[in-house]
Amino acid sequence: MSGIRQGRRVALVARYPDPDPAMPQFIPNLGVYMVAAALRVADLPDLELRLWDMRGGDAETLVAEIDAWDPDIVGFSVYLWSFPVFFDAARRLKAADPARLIVMGGPSARPAMLDQPPFRDHGFIDLLVTGEGETVFPEVVRLRDRSPENLAQARGVAVPSPKGWAVMPNPAPAVLDDLASPYVAGMVPAGGLGVLQTYRGCPFTCSFCEWGVMEAPKNVRSAGNLSRDFDAMARMGLGGALLVDAGLNLNKAAFDNLAQAARDTGFFRRRGLISEVYPAKVQQKHIDFLADVGHAYIGVGLQSFDNDTLANVERSYDEARFDATLAALGEVGNVAVEIILGLPGDSPEGFMRSFRRARQLPAALRVYHCVVLPSALMVRAAEDHALDYDPVTLKLRAAKGWTEAALRDTAERVALEAEAAGGQCGEFFWVFPPPRPTHQRRHA
Secondary structure, three states: OOOOOOOEEEOOOOOOOOOOOOOOOOOOOOOHHHHHHHHHOOOOOEEEEEEEEEEEOOOOHHHHHHHHHHEEEEEOOOOOOOOHHHHHHHHHHHOHHHHHEEEEEOOOOHHHHHHHHHHOOOOOEEEEEOOOHHHHHHHHOOOOOOOOHOOOOOOEEEEOOOOOOEEOOOOOOOOOHHHOOOOOOOOOOOOOOEEOOOOOOOOOOOOOHHHHHOOOOOOOOOOHHHHHHHHHHHHOOOOOEEEOOOOOOHHHHHHHHHHHHHHOOOOOOOOEEEEOOOOHOOOOOHHHHOOOOOEEEEEEEEEEEOOHHHOOOOOOOOHHHHHHHHHHHHHEEEEEEEEOOOOOOOOHHHHHHHHHHHHHHEEEEEEOOOOOOOOOOHEEEEEEHOOOOOOOOOOEEOOOOOOHHHHHHHHHHHHHHHHHOOOEEEOOOOEOOOOOOOOOOOOO
């Protein structure tokens, strides 16, 4: 047996992004609540569980609270906005008690992230959960022997080794209907938007996006399962939901079940839904569904209007039907076209052509600053992309087609245009209102 504690007093920790004028209303961290719900039903004798869902705050204050509770295991849900604070907190908590098991999960819990210069001194992190947290983390908590050798027998994890992180194979994908719902269990705090997921993965492999590293969706949530979440969200008084699927229309079975659950419960008739759609795959049934949503907010992620640029990041654009699709979506919801500033292989001139075209469309516009995500461009970019990025914020500084000065100047230009248009400027993106009145919204 190792010197790591054997108990099951577990602290789970998440953190919401700092206030940003371009961010929507509060959205809870669904992932950490899903893990908490999974622990509750996992038949773990003597489990004690406490969750910290932070809005702001620093590592010192957080560590004082957690250390006073004295958990055996601390699990951090890490995203690019929370990683620096949680890295510091993890170091302090391990120093306070080296027998405590320190675990990181979430999109930034990847060996590539810990290979960034500010984070290479990471010997205090015992384990990364690289698979699905709801199935992997309860099995880690179940272990009494938490030695590195025994942890390395688990699936869906990465453990330190003399040669770097040893990444273990993932277990079979979770059956989504079998996962405990934190909404049904009453674990999610009231307020803001609900978070809705009907499937996992994506059929596409765009290199700038972390969805593309997951398996293509093979199982989806049933209509009955979704209806139970809708009923729970309604009891909480939530005003709508954010769909975190790769796209509303990228999985036929998942969409059909979502539409059925919406009809059965009437959840969206007077509520909002924020979702992404893939324009080349929009069908009439998707239009009809959105027409029956009280307030539909529809993101159309093009990233660029230039197919040569998109080919560099394994994406494409269907010119032929785009305008007609956008018009149809605009009749049933508030549409925002989305493009990325700084895609490798693009250029200031190419980006501005996409920007000007997007500003002529009868839709809002969101411009995202390219970031080098740990499971995306950080490990999947072509060598000739020559990426240079901030190792903490992960914002691109220079790449193929972009000098550092050109990218900085173009970002400043976009910010000035957003201010002039009455939009919002955030740390990672800019929001522009529609340039002219959109179509009158059609209801089903």
